[in-house]
Amino acid sequence: MIKESLLVAEQASQREVVPAGDYYMKVVKAGQVFRILDLEGNQAADTLFYNADDPSERYSAMDTIREQGNVYLSAGSKLLSNEGNLMLEIVADTCGRHDTLGGACASESNTVRYALEKKCMHACRDSWLLAVAENEQFGMSKRDITHNINFFMNVPVTADGGLSFADGISGAGKYVEMKAAMDVIVLISNCPQLNNPCNAYNPTPVEVLIWD
Numbered sequence: 001m002i003k004e005s006l007l008v009a010e011q012a013s014q015r016e017v018v019p020a021g022d023y024y025m026k027v028v029k030a031g032q033v034f035r036i037l038d039l040e041g042n043q044a045a046d047t048l049f050y051n052a053d054d055p056s057e058r059y060s061a062m063d064t065i066r067e068q069g070n071v072y073l074s075a076g077s078k079l080l081s082n083e084g085n086l087m088l089e090i091v092a093d094t095c096g097r098h099d100t101l102g103g104a105c106a107s108e109s110n111t112v113r114y115a116l117e118k119k120c121m122h123a124c125r126d127s128w129l130l131a132v133a134e135n136e137q138f139g140m141s142k143r144d145i146t147h148n149i150n151f152f153m154n155v156p157v158t159a160d161g162g163l164s165f166a167d168g169i170s171g172a173g174k175y176v177e178m179k180a181a182m183d184v185i186v187l188i189s190n191c192p193q194l195n196n197p198c199n200a201y202n203p204t205p206v207e208v209l210i211w212d
């Protein structure tokens with residue numbers, strides 16, 4: 001569902017451009033609104049959320065999908081934790097829908113999806129592992145990397161129940177915006193993927209904005 005935001009970028013308290021292949025790992029406080037802006041279009045922001053007070057509580061695709069009765073995420077979606085608590089709500093969305101079924105790219109999936117010699121190419125899972133290693137203050141490790149949201153990714157479920165990676169429906173300047181219901185650690189891998197026609201083999205930066 002398309003829903004525009006009333007928030008003005010110039011009034012954001014934090015703004016940070018995340019280059020393709022880089023990560024973003026910061027706490028968004030309860031009540032703050034944060035936006036991921038697809039600066040050039042058809043980028044994928046592979047995102048995980050954790051309770052900042054106890055990272056063993058984290059975003060759950062299963063609980064979120066079951067409770068909303070919809071496999072896609074958009075404005076109005078309530079992002080639930082593995083304990084059934086509301087973590088964030090999508091309050092604005094100019095892209096229309098986001099995937100939470102397809103998972104993130106990894107060196108293993110690169111070999112299955114593309115070619116064996118793609119194994120050593122940079123993937124989202126590598127960025128997440130680097131993020132948790134470089135941010136010891138959160139006390140997280142490899143075991144905390146779980147299923148994610150692919151903001152701006154178009155992964156339609158086919159009539160026979162399969163998944164297909166389709167051409168992106170995002171574009172330059174489209175965004176998704178969420179209001180935090182608890183203090184959350186936001187961990188984004190801005191996808192470095194060079195093998196997927198969805199992004200025209202050209203990963204691009206996103207911008208993260210936060211309003212108090």
Ligand SMILES: [Zn+2]
Nearest residue numbers: 105124191193
């Ligand atoms: Zn990726």
